[in-house]
Amino acid sequence: MSAVAGKAEEFKKLDVQVLSCSTDSRFVHKIWQEQELSKMVDGGVPFPMLSDAGGKIGTVYGVYDEAGGVNVRGRFIIDPDGIIQAIEILTPPVGRKVAESIRQLQAFQHVRATKGAEVCPAGWEPGKPTLKVHPDLAGRVWEIWKPDE
Amino acid sequence: MTDVKKPEGCVAAAAGPVSPKPAAASSTSIDPAREETHMHVTVGKPAPDFEAAAFYQGGFKNIRLSDYLGKWVFLCFYPGDFTFV
Numbered sequence: 001m002s003a004v005a006g007k008a009e010e011f012k013k014l015d016v017q018v019l020s021c022s023t024d025s026r027f028v029h030k031i032w033q034e035q036e037l038s039k040m041v042d043g044g045v046p047f048p049m050l051s052d053a054g055g056k057i058g059t060v061y062g063v064y065d066e067a068g069g070v071n072v073r074g075r076f077i078i079d080p081d082g083i084i085q086a087i088e089i090l091t092p093p094v095g096r097k098v099a100e101s102i103r104q105l106q107a108f109q110h111v112r113a114t115k116g117a118e119v120c121p122a123g124w125e126p127g128k129p130t131l132k133v134h135p136d137l138a139g140r141v142w143e144i145w146k147p148d149e
Numbered sequence: 150m151t152d153v154k155k156p157e158g159c160v161a162a163a164a165g166p167v168s169p170k171p172a173a174a175s176s177t178s179i180d181p182a183r184e185e186t187h188m189h190v191t192v193g194k195p196a197p198d199f200e201a202a203a204f205y206q207g208g209f210k211n212i213r214l215s216d217y218l219g220k221w222v223f224l225c226f227y228p229g230d231f232t233f234v
Binding site: 018019021025026027048050052053057058065068076077078079083086092101105 | 198201225
């Protein structure tokens with residue numbers, strides 16, 4: 001979570017609300033913030049830390065591990081209409097790469113800003129060419145976009 | 150009535166997953182609570198709403214996902230505070 005907190009400014013710039021969620025109580029969140037997170041990240045975690053006691057929310061989201069009694073690493077990008085646009089779920093031993101989440105957010109925001117008229121090819125980053133959705137594009141993507149560019 | 154804040158109790162009641170519709174009095178025999186835990190999340194579909202107790206800005210408050218409609222939300226589950234990754 002500290003990795004996400006470290007990118008808090010970038011989330012804020014994109015006007016994205018971060019919510020973190022574990023089965024820990026809000027009291028544990030408070031002490032974690034005070035004892036550790038605030039030493040890892042200047043000012044600590046700036047977003048709400050949610051408590052999912054019993055894993056009820058995690059169960060609905062398909063990330064609750066009953067054997068361990070915890071939520072695994074599940075990440076959901078939800079658009080302003082409340083629609084899930086992206087899901088990433090990892091088992092506990094491997095952490096996420098937050099920069100990739102930010103890239104995906106930028107891509108989804110771009111698509112939404114163009115009302116779906118433009119789409120983002122693999123590896124797209126802001127400033128790189130998008131694809132304009134049109135029947136004429138069929139069979140000609142290679143002219144605009146190549147893998148590993 | 151005064152504006153005195155209620156002291157924080159040990160347990161904060163939060164609704165947890167919230168069904169889109171209140172348990173409608175219908176003739177179906179499916180228990181709504183049971184149905185809820187079998188809900189599937191899928192890209193392109195609405196994110197199930199919920200209410201959770203939260204620590205935020207130094208204090209405690211309950212937060213609902215639907216409070217953030219109109220904004221992009223990055224919802225992040227993780228195994229536990231004080232873990233190593």
